[in-house]
Amino acid sequence: MSHSAPRPLRAAAPAAPLAGRLGVPGDKSISHRALMFGALAVGTTEISGLLEGEDVLRTAAAMRALGAEVTQTGPGSWRVAGRGVGGLVEPADVLDMGNSGTAARLLLGLLSGHPIFAVMTGDASLRRRPMKRVTDPLSATGATFWTREGGRLPLAVRGAADPLPIDYVLPVASAQVKSACLLAGLCAPGTTRVVEPEPTRDHTENMLRHFGATVSVTDTPDGRVVTLEGQPELVAAPVVVPGDPSSAAFPIVAALLVPGSRVVIENVGLNPLRTGLIATLREMGAALRIENERIAGGEPVGDIVAEYTELSGVTVPPRRAPSMIDEYPVLAVAAAAARGVTRMQGLAELRVKESDRLAATAALLAANGVQAMIEGDDLVVQGTGGAIPGGGVVETHMDHRIAMSALVMGLAARSPVAVDDAAFIDTSFPGFATLMNGLAGGAPIGPA
Structure with missing residues (x-):
């Protein structure tokens, strides 16, 4: 259970679009x-x-x-x-x-x-x-x-x-x-x-x-x-236990950003107080559909279909933060690929997550050639219109969501993106790299 040696990983653009059906780990x-x-x-x-x-x-x-x-x-x-x-x-x-x-x-x-x-x-x-x-x-x-x-x-x-x-x-x-x-x-x-x-x-x-x-x-x-x-x-x-919407966020954003992709994530929890990311991505223009909606164990669930889309920047209001508090790092990656500016408002809570997730997210973007600023409790990202430079090494600060967000960015960037330590991904998403590589029909994510 202990983490001694760091596990650096890197992600590069896959040879083919992401395709397939998958389940994500339980919520x-x-x-x-x-x-x-x-x-x-x-x-x-x-x-x-x-x-x-x-x-x-x-x-x-x-x-x-x-x-x-x-x-x-x-x-x-x-x-x-x-x-x-x-x-x-x-x-x-x-x-x-x-x-x-x-x-x-x-x-x-x-x-x-x-x-x-x-x-x-x-x-x-x-x-x-x-x-x-x-x-x-x-x-x-x-x-x-x-x-x-x-x-x-x-x-x-x-x-x-x-x-x-x-x-x-x-x-x-x-x-x-x-x-x-x-x-x-x-x-x-x-x-x-x-x-x-x-x-x-x-x-x-x-x-x-x-x-x-x-x-x-x-x-x-x-x-x-x-x-x-x-x-x-x-x-x-x-x-x-339904699939975790916070884990589903990573293959969803990857499918939206890698040209030609279409991915179905099955049996995902759709509690309305957890679906802020879906609402935000739809506002950015994302081709996202929900199929097979049902109730299980007192919670709404369904299958999410995500297809490659050119996204546009939006302003995310502070009242949405509680419903997507864990998804801001991967939303920032989507914002980096979008056209125009995305402003995420009211992110004070991110400062006390596994890391200071607000600072770590801004640093992730900066390390890969994306302009981002923290203004008070807001994160402002200047989109690249689908041309994320990449090429950086991201400090994860022992934060699983920063690590996975950086690897998703690597799939969509011009140059590979590396993380200093991916060992902590197993805390929430065991088998993440294997599953993403399965969608790519190859191994775009591997040892750095």
Whole structure:
């Protein structure tokens, strides 16, 4: 599980257009939550399509350490025998969350409501990421946290013996902070209430209902109010994990940028709070169609058909950021290939991702001959009209999405694009290079 030697990769223009049908790995957000809610439910939860990337395997290991029985029964198929709400036990060792901010922040919510002591750490990237935005509201439950300077991991938590419900107004829209508060509220009597300024991904609310909790959502002039009735009995329920729209973004953009391409990505999650990239690419003129729409496990899914298109620059409004927060690096690659200027507004949240993703995205473009500027919290990209120079080496800063975005750029650039380390791609998209090479009918992505 540890990353020692870096794995440099490079991508060059393929000899033929990208073509074919593919599935992308299971949705990471839903995979984490399926394991956590399975651990809190009474009975045995069967999960299919689970993302078996490192981040999610860390969550599986953490749930095991907290007393749930978690077993893999086949590729993507898992079984979780839960302990009921409030039933988690004290872990015997440190919980190592690897590279996963989602797992770490949601788990802090779970631990806050249980009268147990736990210590959490992560890899070098995760130990740099701020946890204070979660520990501050969670302290209202009665939980106590000890952290490194700046609220960073490793940290220790002693959960509340008699947890109190939380009433919290989010200063910045964040699905992770919202979810942590709701998970803490499961163990508290009474109503937990979270107000978010902009709607963020609602997988936690959907899955809580799927497992039998009472969750209500109301839009008010002050924001979206999410309430949870505490101490529900969660009952085991099967979960079918759809393909991750954030992972689908990479083959979608690659197909749009490589001339003559047509790619179908099957069984992708189409939760409306996750489809900001599709809306944006369509505004840029992209030939994108959705086929075979259906509902699975409380979530809308469908197949996405992407065909090569000459794109035009657009302005992306700040209110769209929560629905595509992980897709900005690959959108910036599409913007680099488009005609005209693309301005992505309101990207403050990108500064606290796996890396300072705003700075890393601007640097990715600059290293490959594309003009880009950060103006306040906006990223402004000057499109090349389909003639990205390329030829650069991109510093990934241990960020899987920066690495994959750079490799997609290499497929569409005049000169190959290299990344200093691609080892971290496995956290969210195991087999990424193999799958992209399969669409190209060759190996445009290979060792640098």
